[in-house]
Amino acid sequence: MIHRLILATAFAAFLHVQPAHAQKASSGAVPTADEAPIALLIDVTSGQVLFARNENRRFVPASITKTMTVFVAFERISNGTLDPASTIIVPEAVSTEWFGKGSSMLLPPQAEVRVSELLTGIATVSANDGSIVLASGLAGSVPAWLDEMNNAARRLGMVNSHFGTPNGWPDDGRTFTTANDLFLLAKAMIERHPKLYAEYIGQPSFAYNGITQVNRDPILGRIAGADGIKTGFTSEAGFGFLGSAKQNGQRLVMVLGGVDRNALRAKLAREFMRWGFEAFERKRLLQKSVIVGSARVQGGDARSVNLITDRQVYVNIPREAEDGVSYSVIYDGPLRAPINAGEPIGKLRISVPGMKPALVPLLAEQSVETAGFFRTIYNGVTGWFE
Incomplete structure (x- = not known):
């Protein structure tokens, strides 16, 4: 099952940071649009x-x-x-x-x-x-x-x-x-x-x-x-x-x-x-190793694992574009233990109006070991009440 967590609200503040570097105004249409197959x-x-x-x-x-x-x-x-x-x-x-x-x-x-x-x-x-x-x-x-x-x-x-x-x-x-x-x-x-x-x-x-x-x-x-x-x-x-x-x-x-x-x-x-x-305004959204969400884990000594970025996350926004950048975490889960810290387990999907979505790798912040006998029973019981 593909899990998605919409993060547009959580990341809204990042839309107002300064561009990573100043750039000239857009020069207009893409120069290759009609001349390169x-x-x-x-x-x-x-x-x-x-x-x-x-x-x-x-x-x-x-x-x-x-x-x-x-x-x-x-x-x-x-x-x-x-x-x-x-x-x-x-x-x-x-x-x-x-x-x-x-x-x-x-x-x-x-x-x-x-x-x-x-x-x-x-x-x-x-x-x-x-x-x-x-x-x-x-x-x-x-x-x-x-x-x-x-x-x-x-x-x-x-x-x-x-x-x-x-x-x-x-x-x-x-x-x-x-x-x-x-x-x-x-x-x-x-x-x-x-x-x-x-x-x-x-x-x-x-x-x-x-x-x-x-x-x-x-x-x-x-x-x-x-x-x-x-x-x-x-x-x-x-x-x-x-x-x-x-x-x-x-x-x-x-x-x-x-x-x-x-x-x-x-x-x-x-x-x-x-x-x-x-032609784009480049903005930094996240520092490296920021926690952007969590993913559910089955059969582990923890029931979830935090997801972090493996790099500083930037986004390019066309200078003529309107607001409307949105984000979501995508992972194929629930995940099964064991999970190693730093293991790629998901993607941060960044959507900008008029552009194809960008996918940034997300890593496990911490390791999750396989659950022991009593932890497995505890996870099963607590799962009834979710």
């Missing part, structure tokens, strides 16, 4: 969808695919199974096939290249050859690496994605994704691996073997706080972009897909990100 903009810090257009339509990601290749490597580094300082020998067959093919690090055959160099080359200059060398070198073969990519996608909940190549080279449609799925990937990369993200993503240029190439990210260096993530283009896919920027503690992630010109993609990416930061 696929567009998505989400505030990671609030969980709010600021704009969505065909966010669940499958499309070909082209080189945005490399984001998953980098993410899988980040996962290995974080769990201690990959050392960025380790080296891989470039197979002659890989160099022959991929040297200079599309975006490239120009890896010569039998070169000994560090994993850190491959990751930087993939993330910064979209190295097709680097992606294949990394995949085959770490997993033993490209198909084995693809298994890791697709397993990672499933774990992240990317239910409308499949990867048939580590670098996004055209593969007759076997590789596909959606804007929503790419957001899940970007969010996981940023939140799980912040140090690796800062080290490898958003570098302005990359030099290898005496050759320097620049990052073609359309918002890097042009939007304050922009730090990636990946462009993509093939004649089949058109021009796409997975991007992110952080300003004054607020991080936005955007996706564009199917844009028909490079210059238009750059224009839309910049306008879209600016709009996201400027």
Whole structure:
């Protein structure tokens, strides 16, 4: 059973706090509304969808695919199974096939290249050859690496994605994704691996073997706080972009897909990100670890558990919007003991007129152990009188 607790009255006072940072007046209509077939903009810090257009339509990601290749490597580094300082020998067959093919690090055959160099080359200059060398070198073969990519996608909940190549080279449609799925990937990369993200993503240029190439990210260096993530283009896919920027503690992630010109993609990416930061009034509703409600527990040494936030909770309100923000706690219950402190057990649903609801995780404030014999009898008896 889904339980809901409406909290609009309890949180009413928070509607009058000052914005977390001053912003310019809204620039008007969303700049991508008529020019990008696929567009998505989400505030990671609030969980709010600021704009969505065909966010669940499958499309070909082209080189945005490399984001998953980098993410899988980040996962290995974080769990201690990959050392960025380790080296891989470039197979002659890989160099022959991929040297200079599309975006490239120009890896010569039998070169000994560090994993850190491959990751930087993939993330910064979209190295097709680097992606294949990394995949085959770490997993033993490209198909084995693809298994890791697709397993990672499933774990992240990317239910409308499949990867048939580590670098996004055209593969007759076997590789596909959606804007929503790419957001899940970007969010996981940023939140799980912040140090690796800062080290490898958003570098302005990359030099290898005496050759320097620049990052073609359309918002890097042009939007304050922009730090990636990946462009993509093939004649089949058109021009796409997975991007992110952080300003004054607020991080936005955007996706564009199917844009028909490079210059238009750059224009839309910049306008879209600016709009996201400027068109809303951002307000802090709750501090981290605030109790927002409780959930019923069965079979425990306590009959309920407090629900707390795992972060400061913000909300973006369109500057033209009327009042009417509402809140509710949602959990699937009653819950059954045992429950560990810090365990995710519910969501805070934040509704703003004209926008999709945002869902913020809620955690158990305290542990609830399984009830002993006499506590079970007591709970059963007291339950008769509720």
